[in-house]
Amino acid sequence: MGNSKLYKGSLNTxxxxxxEESDKMYGYEITQKVKEITKGELNITEGALYPALHKLEAEGLLDVEMQKVDNRLRKYYKLTEKGTKETANRLTELEEYIRTMQTIINPKWSIS
Amino acid sequence: MGNSKLYKGSLNTxxxxxxEESDKMYGYEITQKVKEITKGELNITEGALYPALHKLEAEGLLDVEMQKVDNRLRKYYKLTEKGTKETANRLTELEEYIRTMQTIINPKWSIS
DNA sequence: AACTTATGCATAAGAAAATTATGTATATAT
DNA sequence: ATATATACATAATTTTCTTATGCATAAGTT
Known part of the structure; x- marks a missing residue:
């Protein structure tokens, strides 16, 4: 994960x-899911994840539901209505960001 | 620039x-170039730029050359040999990051 | 002539978001 | 028995940025 610096700021998104994809998830599940879909490329640390979840909850973007499974407690998070709207915005911003960075990596202004 | 958070960590790159493209540039020129190629999407602030340049220089990735133009002083920065190598690494990392984020935005793991 | 905007560099204070290091606790595999 | 996996949490520190401020010259405006 040599490019971990680039992920700064994109954790919330x-x-x-x-x-949005999975309806509801708990913290540990999120870390595993990210590890899985990025093939180990990105490992979300707990020290980043849990404060981020708490903040998103405090902002009213997430709702929490406790559940006990195998005698271990899980905190399931799901998007609120506000959270669903905000997710759309954040994804649009991410797409814009990626387009901008593509422009910088692969500049038209240097070909001719 | 609503997506400014996403740019955290990518300024150095x-x-x-x-x-790498322009051989040598001075700070103010960099801010203008970025504004130009991103069509105003990204504005690098001086408070971020100058410390970043100083740090890259301290790390041995950049060399400095002072030049007086129209009675105003410019500090031209250029890549060192080490800087050129590191640039290649950073760009590879950026491409990896973009690929990863594309995977998250447009997940194969949810289609089937 | 006075004033504003552009050019050019710099740093300090503060905020935001991460890493690293802990801490607690149960379940499972060796 | 011991280590690894599961599950949450927070505190201290670091990194990186924004915002505010400072200095100085050139060019354009009223």
Whole structure:
């Protein structure tokens, strides 16, 4: 994960997108899912994840539901209505960001 | 620039890439170039740029050359040999990051 | 002549978001 | 028995940025 610096600022968007796909997830599940879909490329640390989840909840973008499974507690998070709208915005911004960075990597202004 | 958070961590890569393209540039020129190629989407602030340039120089990735133009001082930065190698690495990492984020935005793991 | 905007560099204070290091606790595999 | 996996949490520190400020010259405006 040598490119971990680039992920700074995109954690919230990743969380929101995963919740949009999976309806509800708990913290540990999110770390595993990200590890899986990025083939180990990205490992979300707990010290980043849990504060981020708490903040998204405080902003009213996520709802929480506790559930006990195998005598272990899970905190399931799901998008609120506000969270669903915000997710769309964040994804649009991410797409814009990616387009901009593509422009910088692969500049038209240097070919001719 | 509503997506400014996403740019966290990518400023160094942007600087290095521009210097790879343009051989040598000075700080103010970099801010204008970025504004130009991103069509105003991204505005690099001086408070971020100058410390970043100083750090890249301290790391041995950039060399500095002072030049006086129209009675105003410019600090021209150019890649060192080490900087050129590091730029290649950073760009590879950026491409990996973009691929990963594309995977998250447009997940294969949810279609079937 | 006075004033504003552009050019050019720099740093300090503060905020935001991460890493790293802990801490607690149960379940499972060796 | 011991280590690894599961599950959450927070505190200290670091990194990186924004915002505010400072200095100085050139060019354009009223």
């Amino acid at each position: 990743i969380i929101l997108k995963l919740l | 942007i600087i290095l890439k521009l210097l």
